[in-house]
Amino acid sequence: MQAANEAYYAKGDPLGAKGDFITAPEVSQMFGELIGLWLTDLWIRAGRPQDCKYVELGPGRGTLAADALRSMKQFDFAPEVYFVETSAALREMQARAVPDANFLSNVGDLPFDVPMFIIANEFFDALPIRxxxxxxxxxxxxxxxxxxxxxxxxTPGMTAMDELVPADFRNGPSPTIYETCPAATSIMYDLAGRIAEQGGAMLIADYGYTLPGIGSTLQAVRAHEFADPFENPGEHDLTAHVNFDELGNLARMRQLHVSGPIEQGVWLKALGIDSRLQVLAAKQPERTDELSSARDRLVEATGMGSLFKILAISNPDWPIPEGFEINQSLG
Structure with a gap:
């Protein structure tokens, strides 16, 4: 999966109507703008620390960052930007969207001495699973x-793996499948430790499950249609559902505050996407139908609203992030 995705993303831009899939930032500017306002609110209530950094993992075309940073700048919040990206082709587009961005290949290379606001939109789903x-x-x-x-x-390998399967699933009949994502575990534990030591918060937006379970979630997408994951490796996007329960527990191990996960649609409505829609439609009435359609795709269950979840982790000495109510949590 890692080898196939490295080859796939090295070829160029996979996003948009002419590509293989579309992400929330490409659906509408409202997604990135609301994330920018969410970050700004947290920054203001934390006392406006001047040395914090904006970090995005796998930033796509850089659209989310550009929209978020534009919203943040209205409140004099202009942190230095770091993109964690390995694709040279995507780095070129990201540099055009955010010219001042610093590029890194690994999360381990991020600054060690400053608070960080980390965004991971559809990042964890592309990490290789086991x-x-x-x-x-x-x-x-x-x-x-x-x-x-x-x-x-x-096909099944030869080495016994019984001890790696949780006791609750160990008696499952053949061919029960249990998934893990060691890369996600390592990255999340590392970044949670950084936030615990340095301050800041992390926002994760992705599709996945909120309770441990069984079954394969590996999938391939090409030209906006599902494809065979094992055919033509490197020619389509390989992803798997994110285990939000594990990500949250890793943050708790670092003594962080965990907000969510909640449905993306619920979170965006709590942040005021409908008010933002009204403002944009008033400025460009000819785009009202287009804007409303984009809002529905982000929010409604028929689009991305229920499948995608939002999880936030934050330093326990920092303010609790907005948009998360206890009774909205799916965890």
Whole structure:
């Protein structure tokens, strides 16, 4: 999965109507603008620290950052920007969107001595997963082997993996699948530790599940349609659902405050997306239908509103982030 995605993202821009998929920032400027206002509110209530940094993991075209930073600048909040990105092709687009951005290849290279506001929109879903499968001989790791031509297939490996499966799922019948994402665990634990030591907050927007479960969530998308993940590797986007329960627990291990996860639609409405829609429509009445359609795609259950979740973690000495009510939590 890692090798295929590295090849895929190295080829160019996968986003938009002519690409393979579209993300929330590309649907509407309202998404990035509201994130910018959310960050600004937290910054103001934290006492306006002047040395904090804006960090985005896998920033796509840089659209979210450009929209968020534009909103933040209205309140004299203009932090230095860091993008964690490995694709040279995407870095070129990001540099055009945010010319002053600093580029890094690993989260370990981020500054160690300042508060950070970290955004991860559809970042964790692209990290490589590990799948364990129940067989008649016990639990084994699913490994990828060549089938024929450009086709690959998944098959159980030889090494016993029973001890890596949680007790609640260990007695599952063949071919039960249990997924983990070691890369997500490592990155989240590292960044949570940074926030605990340095201050700041992190916002995660992605699709995933809020309680531990079983089953494969690996999927491939090409030209906005689902494809076979094991066919033509490097030609389509490979993703898997994010385990929000684990991400939240990793932050709690670092003694951080955890907000959410809640549905994206609920969160955006709490932040005032409908008010922002009215303002934009009043300025450009000819775009009212377009803007309303974009709002619905971001908020409603028929679009991204329910599938996508929002999770925030923050330093316990900082203010509690807005938009999260206890009775809205799905965790």
């Amino acid at each position: 799948q364990l499968i129940a067989t008649h001989a016990g639990w084994r790791e699913r490994v990828v082997v060549r089938d024929r031509g450009t086709k690959f297939m998944a």
